Amino acid sequence: THRKAYRASILHSLADPAVVGQEASYQYFDDGILVVENGHITDIGEADEVLARHQNNLNVTEYHNKLITAGFIDTHIHYPQTGMIASYGEQLLDWLENYTFPEERRFKNPVYALKVARLFFDELARNGTTTALVFGTVHKSSVDVFFEEAEKRNLRMIAGKVLMDRNAPDYLTDTPESGYADSKALIEKWHKRGRLLYAVTPRFAPTSTDEQLAMVGRLLKEYPDVYLHTHLSENKKEIEWVLELFPERESYLDVYDHYGLLHQRAVFAHGIHLSDCECQRLAETDSAIAFCPTSNLFLGSGLFNLPKMEAFKIKVGMGTDVGAGTSFSLLQTMSEAYKIMQLQQKKLHPFKSLYLATLGGAHALSLDDKVGNLEVGKEADFVVLDLHATQLMRFRMEQTKTLEEKLFVLMSLGGEQAVYQTYIYGDLAYSANAEKTKQIAS
Ligand code: GUN
Ligand code: FE
Numbered sequence: 001t002h003r004k005a006y007r008a009s010i011l012h013s014l015a016d017p018a019v020v021g022q023e024a025s026y027q028y029f030d031d032g033i034l035v036v037e038n039g040h041i042t043d044i045g046e047a048d049e050v051l052a053r054h055q056n057n058l059n060v061t062e063y064h065n066k067l068i069t070a071g072f073i074d075t076h077i078h079y080p081q082t083g084m085i086a087s088y089g090e091q092l093l094d095w096l097e098n099y100t101f102p103e104e105r106r107f108k109n110p111v112y113a114l115k116v117a118r119l120f121f122d123e124l125a126r127n128g129t130t131t132a133l134v135f136g137t138v139h140k141s142s143v144d145v146f147f148e149e150a151e152k153r154n155l156r157m158i159a160g161k162v163l164m165d166r167n168a169p170d171y172l173t174d175t176p177e178s179g180y181a182d183s184k185a186l187i188e189k190w191h192k193r194g195r196l197l198y199a200v201t202p203r204f205a206p207t208s209t210d211e212q213l214a215m216v217g218r219l220l221k222e223y224p225d226v227y228l229h230t231h232l233s234e235n236k237k238e239i240e241w242v243l244e245l246f247p248e249r250e251s252y253l254d255v256y257d258h259y260g261l262l263h264q265r266a267v268f269a270h271g272i273h274l275s276d277c278e279c280q281r282l283a284e285t286d287s288a289i290a291f292c293p294t295s296n297l298f299l300g301s302g303l304f305n306l307p308k309m310e311a312f313k314i315k316v317g318m319g320t321d322v323g324a325g326t327s328f329s330l331l332q333t334m335s336e337a338y339k340i341m342q343l344q345q346k347k348l349h350p351f352k353s354l355y356l357a358t359l360g361g362a363h364a365l366s367l368d369d370k371v372g373n374l375e376v377g378k379e380a381d382f383v384v385l386d387l388h389a390t391q392l393m394r395f396r397m398e399q400t401k402t403l404e405e406k407l408f409v410l411m412s413l414g415g416e417q418a419v420y421q422t423y424i425y426g427d428l429a430y431s432a433n434a435e436k437t438k439q440i441a442s
Contacts, residue, residue: 003037007047008063010034012070012373013359017352018310025351028403034068036380039425044374065388070373071130071381072330073361076269076290076319078135079120080107085323092235092299105171107137113145121153125430127328128419130381131371133229133267134159138172140182147190154425158227160201161186165212176211187223199227205242205255217260228261232268235301253278262287265366269319272302279312288315288364293336295321303340317364318356330357331414350407380426389418
């Protein structure tokens with residue numbers, strides 16, 4: 001049989017704590033077993049009960065001082081920016097011009113694109129991220145290469161070709177017609193092929209003409225179940241620029257709204273400086289926001305107002321936004337999210353963080369029937385976290401009493417080093433031990 005079982009502490013999110021309260025938002029088994037068959041979860045529970053249900057007929061992998069949870073979900077990231085992460089000194093618009101565009105130019109070459117895509121997927125795995133919503137570049141082949149590699153790794157990924165027909169260097173622009181044709185071909189080839197899904201991806205309002213945005217609206221009508229992925233209201237100068245470029249529109253969001261881009265599968269990165277009207281429209285249209293703390297701090301963009309999103313009942317997921325973000329780790333990202341709330345005299349409870357990084361992200365991507373937690377029937381994407389990954393974590397863990405304390409310490413001190421193993425569709429995709437062995441050998 002292909003059945004495999006994993007024994008450790010198991011924690012996963014069941015619902016948004018803002019909706020059901022802290023205690024009803026998660027399920028925890030101190031000594032639990034997770035059973036996986038053919039890429040799906042077929043049982044979960046207290047070890048003795050799961051063993052009894054299977055007449056002790058299970059091939060069990062046992063862990064110590066480990067916590068199993070659902071794979072992390074990154075709702076906004078740029079794979080072509082892997083090679084320019086941590087570029088010094090600029091805020092959004094100059095950062096794009098000086099660092100981002102020159103690096104994205106290199107993706108004209110599919111050999112380079114493949115090299116970066118592989119490195120990117122390796123980084124996701126070592127950070128416990130199993131699903132992501134991903135920007136390509138303007139080059140169609142950047143997305144072909146990305147999906148080919150994702151398919152080899154059995155990943156559930158959403159990605160798309162960037163659309164950009166103005167206010168960018170000539171070497172990085174398409175046209176409304178070529179952008180339409182390329183996107184359509186990519187949708188036909190990749191959307192719903194295995195675990196892959198397509199996102200129509202205008203970079204942001206300033207780099208698309210009215211014609212191109214209208215074309216995006218047309219594509220979404222033709223393919224109602226593809227995603228829309230773009231940036232929104234990240235930086236004050238960006239917002240001013242959008243209002244200058246589209247004087248007839250009421251707000252930044254209204255530009256996208258005008259072309260019919262808001263819908264259940266629309267994901268907007270950032271949304272830092274939104275008016276009540278914009279929040280209202282996001283909620284009405286069931287659109288989602290990707291909260292990208294490390295990016296917002298790194299580019300000095302501003303402080304995201306999570307409680308406001310909760311008040312308006314807007315779907316929110318977490319994004320690393322690499323390469324403006326400075327870490328692939330959702331654990332690290334949650335730690336920075338906590339600090340962003342602190343700067344606003346607000347709290348981010350560890351169970352809310354867990355939700356945002358897993359099930360909340362899945363919900364934002366309308367994938368919560370497939371991934372995001374460890375309920376029976378879900379796809380078996382999960383991580384084994386090491387509560388004793390470092391000397392400091394081990395020492396600090398020994399002082400903690402409650403689960404929420406442990407979870408908070410894990411997020412605050414964890415990061416990449418806390419990821420012990422990552423499983424994708426039931427198969428081991430990354431193991432810290434194997435990595436150490438490789439390093440010693442080389
Ligand atoms: N706005 C438009 N393009 C980008 C990008 O590549 N990164 C970020 N953070 N914001 C953007
Ligand atoms: Fe981004």
